[in-house]
Amino acid sequence: MSDMSIEHAPSAAAHGHAADPKAEARHIDNMKFAMWLYLASEVVIFTVLIAVFVVFRVNNPERVEEVHKASGLFLVGVNTFLLLTSSWTMVMGLLAIQKNDGKKLARWISATAILGTLFVMFQYVEYSTLAREGITLYGDVFGMRFYAPTAFHGAHVVVGILWAIYVVNGALKGKYNGGKYLGVEIFGLFWHFVDVVWIVLFTVIYLV
Amino acid sequence: MADEQKNPTPVPTPFDPQDAPESIKATQDQTVRETRDVPVEAVPTEKLDEVATAIKESEPADLREGRRATEETLNKPIEVIEDTVNAADMQDQAKAAHALPHVVPDTTTILGMTFPYPIYTVVYVVLAAITLIELVIGSLPRGIVGTAILLALSLSKAVMVVLFYMHLKEDSRIFAFALILPIFIALVSSIFLLTVPIKGY
Numbered sequence: 445m446s447d448m449s450i451e452h453a454p455s456a457a458a459h460g461h462a463a464d465p466k467a468e469a470r471h472i473d474n475m476k477f478a479m480w481l482y483l484a485s486e487v488v489i490f491t492v493l494i495a496v497f498v499v500f501r502v503n504n505p506e507r508v509e510e511v512h513k514a515s516g517l518f519l520v521g522v523n524t525f526l527l528l529t530s531s532w533t534m535v536m537g538l539l540a541i542q543k544n545d546g547k548k549l550a551r552w553i554s555a556t557a558i559l560g561t562l563f564v565m566f567q568y569v570e571y572s573t574l575a576r577e578g579i580t581l582y583g584d585v586f587g588m589r590f591y592a593p594t595a596f597h598g599a600h601v602v603v604g605i606l607w608a609i610y611v612v613n614g615a616l617k618g619k620y621n622g623g624k625y626l627g628v629e630i631f632g633l634f635w636h637f638v639d640v641v642w643i644v645l646f647t648v649i650y651l652v
Numbered sequence: 653m654a655d656e657q658k659n660p661t662p663v664p665t666p667f668d669p670q671d672a673p674e675s676i677k678a679t680q681d682q683t684v685r686e687t688r689d690v691p692v693e694a695v696p697t698e699k700l701d702e703v704a705t706a707i708k709e710s711e712p713a714d715l716r717e718g719r720r721a722t723e724e725t726l727n728k729p730i731e732v733i734e735d736t737v738n739a740a741d742m743q744d745q746a747k748a749a750h751a752l753p754h755v756v757p758d759t760t761t762i763l764g765m766t767f768p769y770p771i772y773t774v775v776y777v778v779l780a781a782i783t784l785i786e787l788v789i790g791s792l793p794r795g796i797v798g799t800a801i802l803l804a805l806s807l808s809k810a811v812m813v814v815l816f817y818m819h820l821k822e823d824s825r826i827f828a829f830a831l832i833l834p835i836f837i838a839l840v841s842s843i844f845l846l847t848v849p850i851k852g853y
Binding site: 466469473476477480481483484487488491492494495498499502503509517521524525528529531532534535536539542543629632633636637639640643644646647648650651652 | 744745755756770772773775776779780783786787789790791794799802803805806809810813814816817818819823824826827830831833834835837838841842845846850
């Protein structure tokens, strides 16, 4: 893959369109903007869920502190590092394909998928622990406010893992190269967004 | 115009474009405005066909001046369009250069120190360090100061990921609105909700 005869120098024309750099730039900008608009819709959903939790947190501080004691910080701390690291492997994968190394891209994004999978597994362990402590979806008013944002986020990680597998498959088939990697970039936007949401959830739900 | 309709045979070119006089050649790569500045008299007489020569010779000097003035007025809208197109073109070229792949270098220099890693790795180390600090503060007894520090650290982490990993630092700032606007509205909504009494009177 890395010894493909495609020019190393990033060429806009290699994105699969006619050799019109202006049209190509517009296409890339449009695709990225479309992704950002989609992320904006996600922001709306997540901020509503977080706002609901914050209002509950401010009005019921004792209940939230009880839950913090029950859950502990270890597992969620590990999960935070897993997701943070997966964001780093994601962006290193992008750097690899910008340098026209499809094999490295596949390796980095595989690491991203594995870290994401570990995150979801640990989230399952955490949910089980909390359930044993009596914190369930309908246990009390806290349950829904806690599980809705974290599970909705977990679902995004699952979608991200599937998307990562798709990107790895494309990378192994030589779909991307040093001048054509918009698909990797768009996936990166999604994955980093999921990371940003976790940064906020981690602080608001588990730390504060 | 009427002659052209009666006689559809192609109008002969007064000269071969490949073998055009220097005065014409010079205008070939110019804009409409620049080309218009070259008077028709600059074209050598022997290169013009009979009709053009006849028109040129029959046109008195004062009429010619009047025609020039009319043409100039009529050309104003063309000039406006030309300027607009040129400006848009320049912008597009700037944008195209802007959208070219931005590959970060393999080393990073911060405050005069050079690290043998790309900026992505440096950012990762900083994010991990902040997370460790957050975990330490989070395990301490909570107070208003601790909460404020935690929220500030969290915000700085989120901003770093968005700027460096999601490339908002180089990409269009319009993308930032997609994030900031809904967050702002949610903040205002939360403050509204917090003013609602939790129990009835």
